Amino acid sequence: MKRFIIKCIFLPLTILYGLIIDFRNWLFDNQLLPSVRPSVYSISIGNLTVGGTGKTPMVEFLIKRYRSGVYMNNESIATVSRGYGRKTSGFRIATPNDTAATIGDEPLQIYRKFGKQIRVCVGERRVEAIRSLLTLHPETTQILLDDAFQHRAVRPHLSILLTDYNRPFYKDYPFPAGRLRERRKGARRADGVVVTKCPMNLWETERQRIETHIRSYTEADTPIFFAGLQYGEPLSFASHESVTGLEKVTLVSGLANADPLEQYVGQTYGIQRHYRFADHYAYSREDLVLIVNDLPPGSAILTTEKDWVKLDALLTESERTTWPLYYLPVSVQFLANQEAEFLSFLHTHRRLAAT
Known part of the structure; x- marks a missing residue:
């Protein structure tokens, strides 16, 4: 009503x-x-x-x-998107030095997975972005x-x-x-x-x-x-290798609609808490420390691929290898x-x- x-x-x-x-x-x-x-x-x-x-x-x-x-x-394939949530403007082709702040979380996710096979580009004016891409890489x-x-x-x-x-x-x-x-x-x-x-x-x-x-x-x-x-096995932040045996998880998501994710994780694992953030949320170091400090004993942090690329940038190498951090790959079926x-x-x- x-x-x-x-x-x-x-x-x-x-x-x-x-x-x-x-x-x-x-x-x-x-x-x-x-x-x-x-x-x-x-x-x-x-x-x-x-x-x-x-x-x-x-x-x-x-x-x-x-x-x-x-x-x-x-x-020779390229993706072109606006790069929503980035703090830069204009046309950019993703490089290993880029972050979610420079190209956006979803383009960064794609670059992390396929950057050796394709070009990942961002530009709020798509016509200009396409022209710039083809000028720099006419083989596209x-x-x-x-x-x-x-x-x-x-x-x-x-x-x-x-x-x-x-x-x-x-x-x-x-x-x-x-x-x-x-x-x-x-x-x-x-x-x-x-x-x-x-x-x-x-x-x-x-x-x-x-x-x-x-x-x-x-x-x-x-x-x-x-x-x-189709959700895959959780992958480790440190090794990017799949893990099994997760039973208790704290779910962290920054999605427009996290309900399907929560439903799947709830049926597959035991959700002890779900931190829901806004879509394309820019995580801070304080957010991450708060989540880790509130983590119940025996629980692991499970997040999405889109959130992984942003949270991973906040970690030290020691934290990445010692904290129980995992992300959940997803694909179309x-x-x-x-x-x-x-x-x-x-x-x-x-x-x-x-x-």
Whole structure:
């Protein structure tokens, strides 16, 4: 009831915000504002909702599949994102000296995992960032645009829209009454939709129901896929090797929606406490010391990959090797046989773009 009252209070502002974004999209749709198609193949991964739909795991999924050579060979891949939360500005290509403060936590996470295979770039003005990248590295053949669905100045070759199974866009409203960045009809720009964070045993009838709702806002032939999150074994901060036998953990997270993570960790381990911080939270040394000092006997600290790259920077070498610190890797896992269908969808679009 309280949430309903709040929505009613913000409804006039929501209507105004939606109209402003509609007008902005109309200007781009009618070429009254410039929109540039990159000269190399580009894929946009984005959403209609503010945060929390699993964009980074999807970007990592694409990196792994394209670098595998199954569908593409001799690719020179780069990621381009805004670098949300960084304290720098302008275009940057990640280097070993970068931190979350210089490029953002999610780009740093990607760089730590794939920096030897791809280039990780940040730039709030994506068109300028792409031009700078191609000037410095003309051998680049593919660009993954992270969180670029509303960045209309770039017109990607393929646009993938993500929506959270637990918070589908068709049940939400534009800001400030809801969490949508634009109205639901924006989904019509998507070439494909992936429903993320699904339970792996999702019933076929439930999938059909969700598809029906989504197709109210997309083109009739837009493919819809379903995927969940697969958590791996916890990895040590010190060795990055997997560990087993964790029974009692203190969970630390800075996510837009930590509920699925808490549910998984609660079912798999014994959560003694959960420190919930805001999405992209910039941890301080004081935060870390407080968490460690309050750690119950026999408990370990478990956090996400995104939070690991920020917490790890606060440690001394001695602390890194002696404190019980672990992070939980996560990856995208498509339901049933949908991974093959999704890869075929990617391959078909790439082939069509080359003709």
